[in-house]
Amino acid sequence: MLDALGFAFMQRALLAGVLVATLCGVLGFFVVLKRLAFIGVGISHSAFGGIALGLLLGVEPLLAAAGFATIVAWGVGWISRKGRLHEDTVIGILFSSAMAFGVALISLSRSYQVDLFGYLFGNILAVSPADLWMLGGIGAVVLLVVGLLFKELLFLAFDEEVARASGLPVTRLYFVLLTCLALTIVAAIRVVGLILVEALLVIPAAIGYQLADGYRGMLGIAVCSAALSAVAGLCISYVLDIAAGATIVLVLTALFFAAVGVGRVRRRGSQAASNPGAVTG
Amino acid sequence: MNSGNSAIVHVRDLAVSIDGHPVLWDVTFDVAAGSFLGIIGPNGAGKTTLLRVLLGLLPATQGVAEVLGMKPSELGRRAHQIGYVPQRPEFDPRFPVSVRDVVMMGRTCCLGILRFPRRADWEAVEDTIHRVGLAGLESRRIGELSGGQQQRAFLARALCAETRILLLDEATTGLDLPAQHELYALLQRLRRDLQLTVIAVSHDLLELGAHTDKLMCINGAMHIHGNPHTVLESHELRAAYRCEFDFLSDEVQARVRDEHQC
Numbered sequence: 001m002l003d004a005l006g007f008a009f010m011q012r013a014l015l016a017g018v019l020v021a022t023l024c025g026v027l028g029f030f031v032v033l034k035r036l037a038f039i040g041v042g043i044s045h046s047a048f049g050g051i052a053l054g055l056l057l058g059v060e061p062l063l064a065a066a067g068f069a070t071i072v073a074w075g076v077g078w079i080s081r082k083g084r085l086h087e088d089t090v091i092g093i094l095f096s097s098a099m100a101f102g103v104a105l106i107s108l109s110r111s112y113q114v115d116l117f118g119y120l121f122g123n124i125l126a127v128s129p130a131d132l133w134m135l136g137g138i139g140a141v142v143l144l145v146v147g148l149l150f151k152e153l154l155f156l157a158f159d160e161e162v163a164r165a166s167g168l169p170v171t172r173l174y175f176v177l178l179t180c181l182a183l184t185i186v187a188a189i190r191v192v193g194l195i196l197v198e199a200l201l202v203i204p205a206a207i208g209y210q211l212a213d214g215y216r217g218m219l220g221i222a223v224c225s226a227a228l229s230a231v232a233g234l235c236i237s238y239v240l241d242i243a244a245g246a247t248i249v250l251v252l253t254a255l256f257f258a259a260v261g262v263g264r265v266r267r268r269g270s271q272a273a274s275n276p277g278a279v280t281g
Numbered sequence: 282m283n284s285g286n287s288a289i290v291h292v293r294d295l296a297v298s299i300d301g302h303p304v305l306w307d308v309t310f311d312v313a314a315g316s317f318l319g320i321i322g323p324n325g326a327g328k329t330t331l332l333r334v335l336l337g338l339l340p341a342t343q344g345v346a347e348v349l350g351m352k353p354s355e356l357g358r359r360a361h362q363i364g365y366v367p368q369r370p371e372f373d374p375r376f377p378v379s380v381r382d383v384v385m386m387g388r389t390c391c392l393g394i395l396r397f398p399r400r401a402d403w404e405a406v407e408d409t410i411h412r413v414g415l416a417g418l419e420s421r422r423i424g425e426l427s428g429g430q431q432q433r434a435f436l437a438r439a440l441c442a443e444t445r446i447l448l449l450d451e452a453t454t455g456l457d458l459p460a461q462h463e464l465y466a467l468l469q470r471l472r473r474d475l476q477l478t479v480i481a482v483s484h485d486l487l488e489l490g491a492h493t494d495k496l497m498c499i500n501g502a503m504h505i506h507g508n509p510h511t512v513l514e515s516h517e518l519r520a521a522y523r524c525e526f527d528f529l530s531d532e533v534q535a536r537v538r539d540e541h542q543c
Contacts, residue, residue, distance in 0.1 A: 033376065148395050155386045158376055161367055162435075165336040166361025166442070213422055220508040244336045 004238050013142055016127040017230030017248065020191045021200065023139050025223035026146055027184045028205035029215075030177060034157040037202050039076060039178070042091035044185045044197040046072040046098030051119050051194075052105035061119065062134065066186040072098055073178040081171065122193035122245030123233065131190055138187045142180045153177060154215065191230070192245035199249040200226065210256075210263040225255050235240055267277050287476050289314040289446060290335060294344035297330055304330045307502040312495075314445075317472060317479045319489035319496045319509075323522050326500040328482040329368065333449050335480070348446065348533070361390040364439030366432070368450040374424030380434045381419045386412055387438035401412055409441040410434075412471065429460045434468075440471065447471075449481040453488060465492040486513065 004010045024271040031040050050068025053062035072094050080087035080096075106116065127135075146153065155163040156173050171271065190196045204226035208218035233248030240247075288311035295308040305327040312318050322328050333339040334346050337353030337360060340525075346353060356363070364387070384406045385398060392398060410419055413433040418426065423434060433453065439447060449468075453461040461486060469492070472479050483489045490496060496512040498504045498521045505517040512518055 021503060033373075151386075151389050151392070151397070154378075154382075155389045158378060158386065159367075159370060159372055159385070161338070162365055162438070163369070163386075163389070165338055165360070165363070165365040165367075166387065167356065167358055209375070209377065212377055214379060215382065218377045 004032065009127070010234075010238070012127045012129065012132055013124045013244070014231065016132055017124055017191055017234050017244075018227045019135050019139050020188045021204070021226035021230035021248075022223050023142060023184050024197075024200040025187055025204045025208075026219065027142065028201040028203075028226070029180055029208065029219050029222050030146075030153055030157055030259070031181065031201050032205035032209055032217075033154075034177070036177075036181065037198070038088055038091055040181065040201045041072070041198050042076060042095035043069050043178075043182050043190070044194045045095045047182075047186055047189060047194050048102040049098035050102075050186075050188075051107075051116075052102035054106050055115060056109055061115075062131075062186055062190065065119075065189065066138075066183055069099070069182040069186055070179055073182040074175060077175055077178050080180055081174075118193070119189060120193050120195050121243060122189065122191050122196065124191045124244045127190060133181035135187050135190065139185050142183055143182055145176060145244050149173065149176065192248060196245050196249050199252060203249075203252040204229070207252075207256050207259040210259040225252065225259075229255060287314050288312060289349060290480070291347040291350075292335075292345065293333075293481065295334065295341055295346050296343040297327070297334055297339060298342045299330070299339070303342075303501070305334075305499070305501060308501065310497055310506050312478060312480060313318075314478055315472070315476060317469070317481070317493045319493035320499060320514075321486050321489055321496060322484065322499040324484055326484075326521070328484070328499060329450055331499065332365075332450055332480070332482055334365060335448060336360075337344060358390060358393065359385075361442040362445045364436075364444040364447045366435050366439050366447070366449045366452055369454055369507055370431075370435055372423070374376050375422075376424065378423055379420050380410060380423060380426065381406055381413055383434050383496070387441045391442040406437075407439055409437045412440070412474070413437045413467065415531045428455050429464075432456070432464070435465075440475065440477075444475070444477065446478045446480065449479070449509060450479060451483055452484045453483065453485070461488055468492075486518075 005014075031037055047065040047069040050065035051061040053059075053068060054064030057064070075094055076087065076090050079085060079090045097253070152163075152168055152173055155168060156170055160170055185197050185201070188200050192200055205218070206224040207225045208221035211221050212218040228246050229251040233251040234241075234244055236251065237244040237247035290312035292311070293309050296306040297304050308331065320328050320331065330412055334341055335353055336347055337356060340354065349356065349359060351359070353360075369442065375387060385402065388398065388402050409421065410416060413436050415430060415433050416438065418430065423431060426434060447468075453464055456464065465488075468481070471477060481487065481489060482495065488511045491514050493509060495507065496509045497506040498512060498518050500521040504521040505512050505515050
């Protein structure tokens with residue numbers, strides 16, 4: 001395994017994995033707390049339309065996907081804020097239409113079908129230096145924006161109505177969050193593919209939610225478990241020769257069930273401590 | 282701009298429609314700085330709508346609504362001077378924030394975007410938590426608190442940002458009678474100490490009549506506005522509630538007398 005670290009492609013894969021996992025851990029924190037999980041699924045699947053468009057027009061597919069996913073995310077935000085339709089209905093409509101658009105475009109040019117597999121299921125071992133720069137750029141922008149607006153986004157996630165009443169520009173903040181989410185998802189497509197992106201967004205934050213009492217702890221655990229799963233998943237996939245993206249997600253799933261177990265034991269322990277009579281009675 | 286007197290809230294001929302349906306009309310009142318106004322009315326009377334207009338969450342369809350001498354939607358960063366305690370706030374009880382974190386959220390807007398809380402901000406948060414009687418519970422997760430304690434935490438959140446006006450929507454829902462009394466006593470104390478103007482909304486006349494300086498009754502339109510004695514004895518009140526409640530009157534009068542004599 002250690003020999004593998006000597007390969008440039010493996011180093012790039014590790015760097016990309018940790019970078020994307022960290023990013024997903026941070027955005028996943030808001031996805032879980034603001035209950036945006038279904039929006040995440042919608043954005044990741046709609047990115048397929050952008051990828052197909054990029055392939056057809058000869059533009060970098062992930063760049064096209066970034067633009068496309070951002071527009072779909074704004075569309076979801078805009079239509080659902082108008083209040084005529086529920087957010088999940090809007091997501092259901094836009095995400096399947098965007099995928100249908102992608103499939104229709106792909107069927108126009110059959111020769112590109114080989115490339116598609118990598119976008120659907122990820123191809124972390126094929127990350128190029130240029131990809132790494134792109135991931136680094138997206139990561140830096142998203143982390144900077146989220147870092148600077150953290151207290152506002154936390155207030156928005158906790159109580160949108162009072163946040164708005166206190167004078168926060170809630171709608172603009174929500175759109176900033178959706179944009180960061182779209183960019184993060186597109187970055188993560190390189191690593192785990194658009195089918196599995198949601199796992200990288202939701203599971204690390206869900207682990208943090210299970211284990212931590214405070215939001216700082218939840219965020220820390222989310223980032224650490226995401227990064228850990230990226231490294232461990234990559235190593236396991238190399239040794240066992242199985243798909244890297246899927247292995248990362250399976251490692252995360254195992255961590256999640258472990259966290260549920262630990263959380264349950266801890267809660268039982270604290271209940272027993274606060275109410276000793278209940279154990280015997 | 283405003284009515285020219287010491288009115289901190291000025292509403293003239295206000296009408297509000299939601300999706301084309303009139304919810305409020307002919308509402309006119311002023312609130313003097315430092316006073317405690319109770320707004321009563323049956324369920325669905327438009328009380329929450331009125332608060333939402335004062336908070337800038339809903340536009341007025343007609344008429345004038347001014348808070349601190351400005352239209353609520355134009356308050357911008359001054360909006361934090363209006364504290365808001367919503368009706369039964371909906372939040373995830375497992376949301377990983379402590380009482381201290383929740384109260385700090387109240388300072389988010391007065392801190393401004395791109396600025397992080399400093400020591401003075403944390404001190405203001407501790408001070409407000411102390412004022413509402415939650416000292417010792419600062420580090421507890423908000424969902425672990427009782428309903429009454431959560432209400433106080435949200436009150437602290439509404440108060441910790443140089444607040445001048447406090448708006449409460451059905452603040453005592455779910456509280457038993459002693460807890461209701463305690464909350465109103467706390468509000469009176471806070472009003473005095475922090476020179477607040479308080480506007481509280483409730484469907485329960487018994488409760489508000491006994492604790493406020495002025496009462497206003499609305500049911501779509503404004504029916505009456507005056508001191509609690511006048512309002513509670515009025516025919517307009519009966520008209521607004523569209524029922525007779527003589528069985529309540531004696532008790533209301535007795536409680537108003539008791540509380541105002543204390």
